[in-house]
Amino acid sequence: MSTAVNGSEATEQLAHGFRDQAAAIVDEVGKLIVGQREIVRDTVVCLIAGGNVLIEGVPGLGKTELVRALGRAIDLRFSRIQFTPDLMPADITGTNVVVDGTDGQRTFRFEPGPVFANLVLADEINRATPKTQAALLEAMQERQVSVAREVHVLDPPFFVMATQNPIEMEGTYPLPEAQVDRFMFKLVVDYPTAGELSEILERTTGAAQPGVAQVATGDDLLAMGAFARRLAIAPHVASYVVDLVKSTHPQDPTAHQLTRQYVRYGCSPRAAQAMVLAAKVYAMLDGRYNVGFDDIRAAARPAMRHRLLLNFEAEADAVPADHILDAILMSTRQAGD
Amino acid sequence: MRVEVSLLKARGVSRPAFRATAYGSDAFEQRLIPLARRWQRHRTLQSAPRVLAVASGLALLVVLVAAGFGLPRLVIALSLCVAMIPVVALMARALVAPPPLSAALAYDRRLAMFERLSTAVAGSRADDHMRDLQRRDALHALAGVNAAFAFPYRLPRGDLALVAVAVAALAIGTLAATTDVLPRIGGQARVSALAESLEAAADGEAPALADPALMAQIDQIRAAMDELERQRDPEAAPAALAAEAAGEALRRTAEGRRLGRALDSGDFQAASGEARALGEQISGMNSTRMDELAEGLREASERVESQDEGLANQFRAAAEALERGQLADARSALAQLAQEIEAVGTTVEADSGLQAQLDQLAQQLADAETLAGANTPGNEGTSLGDAASAAAGDAQAEAGAEAAAGSQGGGDSAASGRALEGTLETLAPEQRLNIDGQLEIVEIKPTEEGAETVERPVLEIGPGGPSGYEASAGDRGFAVGRPDVARNVPLDMLPMLDRYFSEP
Known part of the structure; x- marks a missing residue:
């Protein structure tokens, strides 16, 4: 019993440390990013949960700056890849180059690409061709790169934070479904409010530029992620996640009416995993040791919006995925209803 | 997931019982018992008005049916039985201890406790330390719960009005049925049956009904x-x-x-x-x-x-x-x-x-x-x-x-007339038909002034619209009236008609 109490107290200490460190990261990033508190929080949640983030928004809203700030607040090897239509896969993963040996022989040596980092910023990812975009698939899911039949393991932690412009813009290639599914969250950055815009002007056009201090390391992130996974989720809360995901499947008997009308393919199991993991981090940040329905609901839209493949009718009617998800969240019953 | 759901069912869908047998012996679940009972009483109270209103409606229906079948003495017993069944059921429900998970979910929901209580009740696959931490957190949250605030004993006014109307309707219906008002007002069939019985008795075919x-x-x-x-x-x-x-x-x-x-x-x-x-x-x-x-x-x-x-x-x-x-x-x-x-x-x-x-x-x-x-x-x-x-x-x-x-009604006053089928020969000496063909009692009382009882000949009036003249009794104890000249009366009846409507 005594051991158990001691173990519980240690766990409690870890929980307090978790909350303090997460709050410090959010605060540091907040020094550089004006407003967008929810985007910053969700990005940090993804980092802690070990997921990749896709950030969408029109140019100039601070997407890249957000990722750069995160890279500075956390002691991580940071690399940035600017995706362009002529970018090749080898430009991302790296390639074998011929080098002259001291003995006069020439050998192939693997030259790692920018993907060999802890935090990779894939800027404007949808401006590259699908072939190049797919170069990130293996790295994002399996944390490794295969080049010339040789597997190169990426050092943990490894995060891909991609930004993309709305797909309706000129010169963009929609991400393939398989790759989209590998992003834990898709966050949509909106225009700042008038107040936030004034604050941005004040901060960025003056002589002094705000700095971001390093408040965590990659190991801290890994420890926080491991701790969050220990959190309790009750069966009825997990069941709610299942119901939400099933409601997005058009062929399922429990599917929502809007799902049947507008959705071609529903969410994969990765959506459920993403929701539960993110909900656990939300609960930790809130000072709880269990996942609640509200945590699930907070994670539902960023975890599912990019995993809903809408049909032509939805495009014709201009029905966004968020609208369908809102309806699903409204109608799905939770235990105790 | 299937395993978890079955675990949830085993914990949460335990049968309700008067004793809180489904609750564990640890501090958390023991503390939950009074809160669960409070919630159970609260929701019983919330549903009580509607249940009582429905029960009153059903009881009223039974009362009306019983009254329609001429069973006034059974009305009170039946209405009480029908009304008491839901009352007893509600009381029993209020005494039952609800399943712990249901109660925990109710408090989670009402007090926005982010499933702290229900997670502690339902359990999880977290490691022991984390589970212990979560349970302590839930117990701490439970200690701050004000059950009276969460689930006050208060009845919605609209529902109260509904039940008041229903109970009043039942009371009126029962009262009317037991005091023989309903059969007299609505029991036209029985009145007709009595009239037929009277006619048959006058013909000597059958004894009159003893109602x-x-x-x-x-x-x-x-x-x-x-x-x-x-x-x-x-x-x-x-x-x-x-x-x-x-x-x-x-x-x-x-x-x-x-x-x-x-x-x-x-x-x-x-x-x-x-x-x-x-x-x-x-x-x-x-x-x-x-x-x-x-x-x-x-x-x-x-x-x-x-x-x-x-x-x-x-x-x-x-x-x-x-x-x-x-x-x-x-x-x-x-x-x-x-x-x-x-x-x-x-x-x-x-x-x-x-x-x-x-x-x-x-x-x-x-x-x-x-x-x-x-x-x-x-x-x-x-x-x-x-x-x-x-x-x-x-x-x-x-x-x-x-x-x-004693407020026994009196809606069948013969002076106002009653439809009677049959022939005029079946009428008793004190009965006659008025000019609308309605049965009328014309018993005459002798007075100090010497008015004598006059046995009036019966005038058969054919069917037609209502007349402007009403047969009536005068203040001196005899019937008076005026001839209805608009009616088509056979010529050989005119002397009798004249005698009928003349002063004595």
Whole structure:
């Protein structure tokens, strides 16, 4: 019993440390990013949960700056890849180059690409061709790169934070479904409010530029992620996640009416995993040791919006995925209803 | 996931029990028990008004059905049974301890506790330390729960109004059914059956139906009549006759004519005023008129002596004072006479009210006895005899009679007519059809004026629209009416028609 109490107290200490460190990261990033508190929080949640983030928004809203700030607040090897239509896969993963040996022989040596980092910023990812975009698939899911039949393991932690412009813009290639599914969250950055815009002007056009201090390391992130996974989720809360995901499947008997009308393919199991993991981090940040329905609901839209493949009718009617998800969240019953 | 859901079911869908057997022995679940019971009572209270309203509606339905089948005595028992079933069920539900998970979820939801309690109850696959930490967190949250705030014992006003209306409807329905109002109002079929029975009995084919409700009503009317008879003042009738006799004597004198007329017509208030006026006028009278008035007063005294000695003494005192020429004494005697007349008037008028009520009851009794086909020897002399004066069908007097009879209704008054199938030969001697073809009771009461009972021939009137003339009974105890010249009456019936509607 005594051991158990001691173990519980240690766990409690870890929980307090978790909350303090997460709050410090959010605060540091907040020094550089004006407003967008929810985007910053969700990005940090993804980092802690070990997921990749896709950030969408029109140019100039601070997407890249957000990722750069995160890279500075956390002691991580940071690399940035600017995706362009002529970018090749080898430009991302790296390639074998011929080098002259001291003995006069020439050998192939693997030259790692920018993907060999802890935090990779894939800027404007949808401006590259699908072939190049797919170069990130293996790295994002399996944390490794295969080049010339040789597997190169990426050092943990490894995060891909991609930004993309709305797909309706000129010169963009929609991400393939398989790759989209590998992003834990898709966050949509909106225009700042008038107040936030004034604050941005004040901060960025003056002589002094705000700095971001390093408040965590990659190991801290890994420890926080491991701790969050220990959190309790009750069966009825997990069941709610299942119901939400099933409601997005058009062929399922429990599917929502809007799902049947507008959705071609529903969410994969990765959506459920993403929701539960993110909900656990939300609960930790809130000072709880269990996942609640509200945590699930907070994670539902960023975890599912990019995993809903809408049909032509939805495009014709201009029905966004968020609208369908809102309806699903409204109608799905939770235990105790 | 399937395993987790089954675990959830095992924990949360345990059967409700009066004892909290589903709860664990640790501090958390023991603390949860009173909160769970509070929630259970709260939600029972919330659903109670609607359940009671539905139960009252069902009970009302049962009451109406029972009343329709002529089972008034079962109505209260049935309505109580139907209404008590949900009450007992609600009470039992309030005492049950709900499953722990349901209670935990309810508090999580109501107090926005982010599933702290339900996670602690349902358990999880977290490691021991984390589970312990979570349970401690839940216990801490539970300690701060104010159950009275979360689930107050409060009833929604709208639901209360609903249940009030439902219970009131049930109460009215039960009352109406048990006091035989409903069968009388709505039981037209039974009334028709009784009418047919009466007809058949008159034809000698079958005995009349003995309706228990009707017999009970007859008993109640008789009891009410007995009570009214007890309340009557035995001196009222002689006093009224005495006043009338005195009035007749005084009408012959010039000075006492107005007083005499007032007494003769029964207007005692006016008579009292006239007596006082005479007292003030005597100083202006000459001796001849004074003597004439004294003679009238003395005659009045002699006429009323045998019926009302007090009144006779006052007349005599006034007459003697006038004969002696003592004007002051005469004035005083006339003032006392005025007071005595007032007292007599009060007595007579009170008795008249009782008599009117008795007449109405007699009318109802006669109707009821006709329907029941029952002869009631020993009571006929009073009830049926008095029915003649009630044939006028005064609605206000009828209402008074109903009140005296214990609010037993009276909607079947024969004076208002009743549809009767059959031939005219089946009618009893006291029955006839009015000009609308409705059954009417025409029992005639002999009066002091010597009006005699006239057995009217029955006039068969063909079908047609309602007539502008209504058959009615006069104030002297006989039926009067006017011929309906608009109707097509066979020529050979005209003499009979003329005789029928003529004055006796």
